[in-house]
Amino acid sequence: MRGALFLLALTAAHLPGAAARRKLKVGMIPFTYPPWTAVNAAGNFTGGFFTDFYREMAAVGDFELEFVPITDPGYFLDFAGVTKSWLDSGKIDVAFDTTRSLTSGYLTTTPILTFHV
Numbered sequence: 416m417r418g419a420l421f422l423l424a425l426t427a428a429h430l431p432g433a434a435a436r437r438k439l440k441v442g443m444i445p446f447t448y449p450p451w452t453a454v455n456a457a458g459n460f461t462g463g464f465f466t467d468f469y470r471e472m473a474a475v476g477d478f479e480l481e482f483v484p485i486t487d488p489g490y491f492l493d494f495a496g497v498t499k500s501w502l503d504s505g506k507i508d509v510a511f512d513t514t515r516s517l518t519s520g521y522l523t524t525t526p527i528l529t530f531h532v
Contacts, residue, residue, distance in 0.1 A: 445484030
């Protein structure tokens with residue numbers, strides 16, 4: 416249910432007659448990491464689950480989409496800390512939280528994919 420509310424909240428401001436399309440800045444890992452992302456030699460995100468998911472979300476919500484590579488050198492040492500920092504600074508508007516650590520103060524959804532190992 417939270418996932419549905421999340422998408423409705425994002426799209427409500429973009430109903431017909433609303434002002435110009437809002438740009439959605441999506442924080443992404445900055446390299447090809449199958450099956451999640453594919454990045455070509457020019458640095459463009461060309462495929463993968465995250466890429467396709469956000470493209471679909473932008474199409475449904477009528478957002479202009481900008482993929483923002485998270486290039487902070489500490490990203491893989493402190494995923495949650497760097498993601499929070501980039502969200503708080505406005506560098507990005509949204510990102511996947513694979514650690515499920517973004518709680519208080521952040522709009523989150525229930526997991527869309529869960530692995531059992």
